[in-house]
Amino acid sequence: MAQCEVCGNDYRMAFEVRAAGQVHVFDSFECAAQKMAPVCENCSCRILGHGMETEDGHFYCCGHCARAQGHAELVDHA
Numbered sequence: 001m002a003q004c005e006v007c008g009n010d011y012r013m014a015f016e017v018r019a020a021g022q023v024h025v026f027d028s029f030e031c032a033a034q035k036m037a038p039v040c041e042n043c044s045c046r047i048l049g050h051g052m053e054t055e056d057g058h059f060y061c062c063g064h065c066a067r068a069q070g071h072a073e074l075v076d077h078a
Contacts, residue, residue, distance in 0.1 A: 006031035042068050
C-alpha cells in the first residue's frame with residue numbers, strides 16, 4: 001500500500017501523478033487537486049479546468065477574475 005502525501009491515508013488503491021519531474025502519491029482526486037491544482041489569484045478557488053495564465057505566470061479561473069486583477073487581454077472563449 002502507499003501513503004497519500006496530503007492526508008496520510010495508507011490506501012491500497014493509491015495512485016501516482018508525475019509532474020515536472022516529480023512523483024506524487026494520492027489516495028483520491030480530492031487530495032491530488034488540493035496539492036496540484038493552481039489557485040485563482042482573484043477568488044482563491046482551485047483551478048480544475050483549463051483556467052487562464054498571464055505571460056508572467058499569474059493564474060485565474062476565468063476571464064472575469066483576470067480582468068478584475070487588471071489583465072484585460074484575457075477573455076473566456078465559451
